[in-house]
Every structure is written in C-alpha cells, then in structure tokens.
Amino acid sequence: MLDYQKWFPEARYGMFIHWGLYSLLGRGEWVMHLDDISPSEYNKLASSFNPGHFEAEKWARLAREAGMKYMVMTAKHHDGFCLFDSKYTDFTSVKTASGRDFVREYVEACRNEGLKVGIYFSCKDWQIPAYFQGPEKAPEQWAAFIEYYGNQLTELMTNYGKIDILWFDGCDQPDLSSYPYKSFLWNAAELEVKIRRLQPGILINNRSGMHADFSTPEQEIPRNGPLSELRECCLTISRSWGYAHGDRCRDFDSILNELTACACNGVNLLLNVSPDPDGVIPADQQNTLLKAGSWLKRNGEAFYGTERQLPPWWEYNSCGPVSTKGNLAYLFVQRYPLDGRIFLGKFKNNFSSACVLGSGQRLSVFRDGNRTVIEGLPKEAPDDICTVIRLESEMALSPWLLKK
Ligand code: H79
Numbered sequence: 001m002l003d004y005q006k007w008f009p010e011a012r013y014g015m016f017i018h019w020g021l022y023s024l025l026g027r028g029e030w031v032m033h034l035d036d037i038s039p040s041e042y043n044k045l046a047s048s049f050n051p052g053h054f055e056a057e058k059w060a061r062l063a064r065e066a067g068m069k070y071m072v073m074t075a076k077h078h079d080g081f082c083l084f085d086s087k088y089t090d091f092t093s094v095k096t097a098s099g100r101d102f103v104r105e106y107v108e109a110c111r112n113e114g115l116k117v118g119i120y121f122s123c124k125d126w127q128i129p130a131y132f133q134g135p136e137k138a139p140e141q142w143a144a145f146i147e148y149y150g151n152q153l154t155e156l157m158t159n160y161g162k163i164d165i166l167w168f169d170g171c172d173q174p175d176l177s178s179y180p181y182k183s184f185l186w187n188a189a190e191l192e193v194k195i196r197r198l199q200p201g202i203l204i205n206n207r208s209g210m211h212a213d214f215s216t217p218e219q220e221i222p223r224n225g226p227l228s229e230l231r232e233c234c235l236t237i238s239r240s241w242g243y244a245h246g247d248r249c250r251d252f253d254s255i256l257n258e259l260t261a262c263a264c265n266g267v268n269l270l271l272n273v274s275p276d277p278d279g280v281i282p283a284d285q286q287n288t289l290l291k292a293g294s295w296l297k298r299n300g301e302a303f304y305g306t307e308r309q310l311p312p313w314w315e316y317n318s319c320g321p322v323s324t325k326g327n328l329a330y331l332f333v334q335r336y337p338l339d340g341r342i343f344l345g346k347f348k349n350n351f352s353s354a355c356v357l358g359s360g361q362r363l364s365v366f367r368d369g370n371r372t373v374i375e376g377l378p379k380e381a382p383d384d385i386c387t388v389i390r391l392e393s394e395m396a397l398s399p400w401l402l403k404k
Pocket residue numbers: 018029030034169170218234241
C-alpha cells in the first residue's frame with residue numbers, strides 16, 4: 001500500500017449517494033433507459049428539480065453519526081444531468097429550476113463533518129448520440145464526446161478544492177462492451193496524468209481504465225483475491241441505487257452482517273442511500289444507519305483498519321467470524337454461548353489475553369490441546385446487538401500460523 005492510500009482502509013466505511021433527476025420518477029437511476037424515455041421528454045424533469053429540503057449538511061451529519069468516514073455522491077450519472085456547474089452544457093442543476101450547485105454544497109458539508117470527499121462520475125452519457133454510435137462508427141463525434149467528458153472532469157478536479165476519491169462508472173460502450181482497450185476508448189492515460197496533477201493524492205477506482213487505487217466489487221463482498229489489493233464493496237441499503245417508491249430498506253441485521261464480513265475480509269464498505277426528490281434520505285434508511293452507527297461506536301476497533309490476514313473459511317467458527325489487525329483478533333459473537341464458554345479450533349497462536357470490546361471486561365483465555373478456550377462471559381450478552389471479543393496474540397495472526 002502506498003502512503004497516500006493509507007487512510008482508505010482506516011476509513012473503511014463510506015456513504016454512497018445516488019441522487020439526480022431520476023429521483024423525481026422514483027423508479028431507480030436507470031429509469032430513462034429501462035422505460036425508454038427520450039432525452040427531450042426526460043430532460044423536461046430539470047424544470048421541476050428544485051428540492052426544498054436538500055441540506056447536504058444533514059447527509060454529512062448522518063454519515064458521521066453512522067460511523068462513516070467518507071462520502072461519494074453522483075456528480076453525474078448515466079442520464080448526463082450534472083449536479084455541478086459546467087461551462088460545457090446547460091443540462092445542470094445550476095442552469096435549471098434550482099439554480100444550485102449541489103456538488104459545491106456537498107463537498108463543503110463533507111469537510112464540515114470531517115469526512116473525505118468522493119465524486120462519482122459516469123463516463124456513459126445518454127445525452128450524447130456519439131456515446132451510442134461509438135468510436136468506430138463515429139470517430140470525430142466520439143473524439144468530441146471524450147473532450148467534453150475530459151473538460152467536465154477538469155472542472156470537477158479544479159473548482160471544488162481537495163477531492164479524495166474519483167469514482168468512475170459506466171465506462172463501457174454498447175457495441176464495445178467487451179472491448180479490451182478501455183483506457184484507449186476513454187482516453188484514460190492522458191486524463192489520468194491531468195487528474196493526478198490537479199489532485200495529488202486522489203484515489204481513483206478501477207472502472208475507467210486508469211491506474212486503479214482500489215477495486216470495486218458491486219453488490220458482493222469479495223472473499224478471495226490478492227491480500228495486497230485495496231478493495232471497496234458497494235452495496236445498496238435497499239434494492240435500488242436511485243430513489244424508488246416503496247423500496248423498503250434492508251433490516252439492520254443484514255447490514256450488520258455486511259459490516260462484519262467487510263471487517264473479516266479487510267474490504268471497505270460503500271453503502272448506498274437513495275435520497276428522495278426533495279433531497280431527504282428516507283427515514284427507514286436513516287434508522288438502519290444510525291443503529292449501525294451506535295454499534296460501531298462501541299465496537300469500531302474490530303472494524304476500522306482491519307486486514308485480511310486469514311483465509312476466507314475463517315468466517316466459520318461455531319460462535320461467529322473473526323477480523324484481525326496485527327496481533328489482535330476480534331471475534332464477532334453472533335451465536336452467544338449459553339454457558340459463557342467459547343471454543344476456537346483453528347488457531348495455532350497462543351492468546352495472551354481476552355476481553356469484551358466495548359466494556360473492557362476481562363475474560364480468561366487458555367489453551368486446551370489444539371484448541372483455544374475462552375471463559376467467563378456473562379449470562380446476558382454484554383452487547384444487545386453483537387458482542388465482540390478482543391483477543392491478543394503473542395505474534396501476528398497470519399494464515400501460515402493456522403492449523404490446516
Ligand atoms: O450507479 C449504480 C448503477 O446504476 C451502476 N453502477 C452502480 C454503482 C451500473 N451501471 N451499469 N451497471 C450498474 C450494470 C448494468 C446493469 C443493468 Fe440493469 C442490468 C442494466 C440494465 C439491466 C441494473 C438492473 C440496472 C438496471 C436494472
């Protein structure tokens with residue numbers, strides 16, 4: 001890991017926000033494509049996109065209270081509507097009904113709350129005919145499209161102060177969806193030099209053909225892959241990314257499972273919320289996030305900055321999975337023992353001490369042949385959501401120290 005990347009696994013948890021013109025229709029962010037709405041019809045939405053209750057500060061405060069350390073907002077999604085001021089198009093929130101630069105309000109709110117700032121930018125743009133024609137059928141128009149998109153990136157990288165993450169998406173083209181030279185298609189090499197010059201230390205995801213700082217598995221937590229790679233899994237808190245009527249939020253337990261799985265696998269979690277057209281994050285989404293936040297306040301040490309030192313099957317202990325950090329192991333007790341005893345049959349390490357994370361209550365830990373035994377847990381689980389036990393080992397917890 002390079003120095004400038006080190007904050008990322010420490011931060012571990014971010015808020016993804018899908019919000020734009022499509023939010024008005026309440027059928028997700030792909031509605032223009034899925035409902036086959038023409039640009040001339042779709043673009044009329046801009047005249048009623050004027051959220052009365054948009055307060056970026058509220059989003060950022062919620063993210064902080066939820067235990068998140070960074071945010072990523074859709075500056076432009078596939079529909080091409082820009083939530084920032086652009087010289088190169090009128091199809092922006094600044095030049096339509098609201099007259100507001102939502103990206104500016106958002107970056108300021110992030111900084112006020114001490115959160116790192118991420119910008120999502122879609123290469124795909126359904127407003128631009130050349131995008132559909134592609135570079136082979138319409139080379140000149142494609143070149144102009146690439147210039148347009150490059151200019152907008154320059155605006156985003158210049159006009160909003162320090163940006164910590166650039167999150168590309170949709171960098172494909174209908175006829176060339178399996179085109180092997182993505183970086184050539186999107187002029188990535190040249191743009192990357194410009195972006196990294198304008199924003200030294202920025203992290204760029206792996207979806208544009210640019211040199212990637214981290215990979216971005218979507219809707220799944222990776223259990224394998226190289227130990228050294230920085231990874232961030234993006235998940236929706238409901239079914240949809242963009243706001244959808246009647247889309248119920250997942251319950252807190254399922255989010256807790258994702259948090260622990262990310263901790264155990266050393267993967268960042270970018271959890272998506274879907275503000276309504278008025279700019280309000282639905283109440284059920286807020287509740288789930290805040291519940292997770294209060295659990296993380298007590299147990300965050302087992303989550304932030306953990307490393308994947310253990311093989312994936314390490315998630316299977318009789319009481320629950322384990323995350324690790326240096327010579328520390330954190331046991332997520334999903335199945336709380338009736339008799340106050342826990343057995344671990346897979347570690348070769350000797351543990352020198354054990355305690356309940358959160359309360360600090362000491363537990364006894366000893367070796368019984370090949371297994372580790374933890375004793376002295378109270379009858380009632382100390383944490384009503386999920387108790388975590390902190391184990392200190394004499395040496396680093398590496399896979400080669402495990403029993404086969
Ligand atoms: O921004 C979110 C998605 O809109 C975007 N990436 C995340 C972060 C994305 N773009 N493309 N894809 C995901 C893959 C394409 C999925 C599709 Fe579909 C399957 C497009 C149409 C069918 C998913 C399901 C989108 C609409 C229905």
